[in-house]
Amino acid sequence: MVTAGLDVGFKTVKILILKDEVILGQTLFLAGYDVREFLKTIWDEFFLETGISPEQIARIIATGVGKKEALMAQERVTEVSAAAKGSIFLNSQVRTVIDVGAEEGRAIKIDGQGRVIDFAINEKCAAGTGAFIEATARALEVKLEELGPLSLQSTQAVTINAQCAVFAESELVSLVHRKTPKEDMARAVHEAIADRIVSLVRRVGLEKEVMLIGGLAKNVGFLAALQQELEEKVNVPEYPEFTSALGAALIGAGR
Amino acid sequence: MTQEFWRWTESRWTAGDRDWKSAKTITAGVDVGSVSSQAVILIDGGLYAYSNMRTGSSSPESAINAMNWALEGTGLSLDQIQYTVGTGYGRVNVPFSNRAVTEIACHGLGAHFLYGPTVRTVLDMGGQDCKVIRTDGQGKVTNFLMNDKCAAGTGRGLEVFADLLGVSINEIGELSLKVEENPPAVSSTCVVFAKTEASGLLREGWSKEKVLAAYCAAMSHRVVTLLNRIGVEPDFAITGGIAKNIGIVSRIEKELQIQALTSKYDTQIAGALGAALLAKALWEKGK
Numbered sequence: 001m002v003t004a005g006l007d008v009g010f011k012t013v014k015i016l017i018l019k020d021e022v023i024l025g026q027t028l029f030l031a032g033y034d035v036r037e038f039l040k041t042i043w044d045e046f047f048l049e050t051g052i053s054p055e056q057i058a059r060i061i062a063t064g065v066g067k068k069e070a071l072m073a074q075e076r077v078t079e080v081s082a083a084a085k086g087s088i089f090l091n092s093q094v095r096t097v098i099d100v101g102a103e104e105g106r107a108i109k110i111d112g113q114g115r116v117i118d119f120a121i122n123e124k125c126a127a128g129t130g131a132f133i134e135a136t137a138r139a140l141e142v143k144l145e146e147l148g149p150l151s152l153q154s155t156q157a158v159t160i161n162a163q164c165a166v167f168a169e170s171e172l173v174s175l176v177h178r179k180t181p182k183e184d185m186a187r188a189v190h191e192a193i194a195d196r197i198v199s200l201v202r203r204v205g206l207e208k209e210v211m212l213i214g215g216l217a218k219n220v221g222f223l224a225a226l227q228q229e230l231e232e233k234v235n236v237p238e239y240p241e242f243t244s245a246l247g248a249a250l251i252g253a254g255r
Numbered sequence: 256m257t258q259e260f261w262r263w264t265e266s267r268w269t270a271g272d273r274d275w276k277s278a279k280t281i282t283a284g285v286d287v288g289s290v291s292s293q294a295v296i297l298i299d300g301g302l303y304a305y306s307n308m309r310t311g312s313s314s315p316e317s318a319i320n321a322m323n324w325a326l327e328g329t330g331l332s333l334d335q336i337q338y339t340v341g342t343g344y345g346r347v348n349v350p351f352s353n354r355a356v357t358e359i360a361c362h363g364l365g366a367h368f369l370y371g372p373t374v375r376t377v378l379d380m381g382g383q384d385c386k387v388i389r390t391d392g393q394g395k396v397t398n399f400l401m402n403d404k405c406a407a408g409t410g411r412g413l414e415v416f417a418d419l420l421g422v423s424i425n426e427i428g429e430l431s432l433k434v435e436e437n438p439p440a441v442s443s444t445c446v447v448f449a450k451t452e453a454s455g456l457l458r459e460g461w462s463k464e465k466v467l468a469a470y471c472a473a474m475s476h477r478v479v480t481l482l483n484r485i486g487v488e489p490d491f492a493i494t495g496g497i498a499k500n501i502g503i504v505s506r507i508e509k510e511l512q513i514q515a516l517t518s519k520y521d522t523q524i525a526g527a528l529g530a531a532l533l534a535k536a537l538w539e540k541g542k
Binding site for chain 2: 010033103124125126131132135163164165166167170174177
């Protein structure tokens with residue numbers, strides 16, 4: 001059986017095609033302005049580029065903040081259940097899933113079947129999300145993908161007092177004026193976000209194994225800060241940003 | 256050079272009808288905030304001079320600059336001031352102050368002076384925080400609530416919108432009222448998310464005025480929530496920089512169904528004014 005998982009996020013859209021638990025293809029697109037129109041365009045583009053024929057797809061399942069805009073989907077599932085299902089498939093030992101995207105952060109506690117036991121979400125404040133990293137990259141004039149490796153070179157701890165990403169940006173500017181090394185500031189920001197995420201994890205209770213998914217899982221600096229703060233090893237799958245799309249496709253296949 | 260849309264108008268004032276030479280007490284208050292700094296000079300407990308300017312990167316320098324500007328042209332010198340109280344976020348860094356006092360106490364006293372003894376609830380909307388202060392008939396604080404963790408409902412949040420829309424922060428209020436019908440408020444609390452939301456609205460073809468109306472409504476709603484948590488007892492007054500934003504003030508008044516008192520002085524001096532009043536009391540007590 002062939003199913004498609006479509007994860008419509010704030011910043012990116014992920015499409016993944018699954019055939020009998022084998023991934024046939026997966027692509028990430030930067031989200032466009034008119035989500036509905038954009039989804040139609042990339043949907044066609046995706047099949048053209050991968051050579052997969054859309055006719056063979058039995059079910060299309062959408063998830064993510066913009067899932068309602070995916071008119072091609074037969075079913076919609078919550079981000080939490082998609083993340084849980086995708087994570088347990090990738091690693092059957094996972095009991096705590098941490099999902100951090102552009103504008104949301106979540107901690108999800110699951111059982112051995114990938115069923116959701118409890119979860120906590122931050123969707124109100126940018127301080128615990130990828131948006132904070134973007135603001136930092138702007139303030140430090142560093143490319144987004146360079147921020148993680150840069151922070152690992154930090155030799156001294158700097159603390160950012162502000163909880164708010166907007167206030168933190170002004171704090172960073174004054175640190176820049178004081179000639180604070182960029183790597184130390186990058187580390188401070190990753191630690192600040194990790195701090196916020198860990199408080200979500202504590203709310204649901206930490207249970208091993210822990211897996212980090214979502215776009216921020218690709219940031220090695222954030223991963224290091226999170227492991228340090230949790231005092232626990234954190235697993236990251238090979239393609240962390242596709243985990244929820246995978247979960248949606250698995251749900252479509254009746255998993 | 257990009258235009259500095261966030262730049263607000265600094266101010267300075269001297270009482271034309273008072274002379275410090277015949278004064279028995281000369282006291283001062285300095286409020287070093289995260290965004291603005293003020294110095295207020297009182298002679299015999301009456302308002303004599305004040306300044307309101309941007310805080311620089313150093314708190315001590317900002318305090319000195321504000322004080323020098325308040326003294327400018329008065330013939331009065333710093334060493335003639337008998338007692339000075341520092342307040343605000345940089346209060347411990349006021350080099351010439353005799354004492355540091357928290358801004359909550361100072362705002363209560365300052366508002367009492369600016370708006371009269373009938374004021375019972377003061378909303379202070381500053382650059383990086385927002386506080387609600389309940390006072391008694393003497394300007395003494397009976398209760399307060401403060402948000403200093405989040406940029407929503409603060410001047411910093413407004414600055415972000417001034418930059419986004421390319422509109423001077425001084426004009427935001429007026430422009431936000433130039434809509435035929437009030438749009439729904441911006442739904443995000445977080446300023447970072449609100450900015451993303453507003454960008455989307457602009458792309459949908461909303462005018463700057465309409466976006467500002469939606470953001471001012473969101474900001475007003477946010478502070479009214481804070482106000483209602485502690486309860487609003489009239490008379491009600493707003494201090495701080497955002498008190499000058501008619502778009503936000505009128506929306507708060509409408510939501511509360513209470514008119515805010517007004518003052519002929521700069522609304523940003525409340526903290527420093529309260530500090531100067533305390534300085535007078537402390538000077539007289541110490542004598």
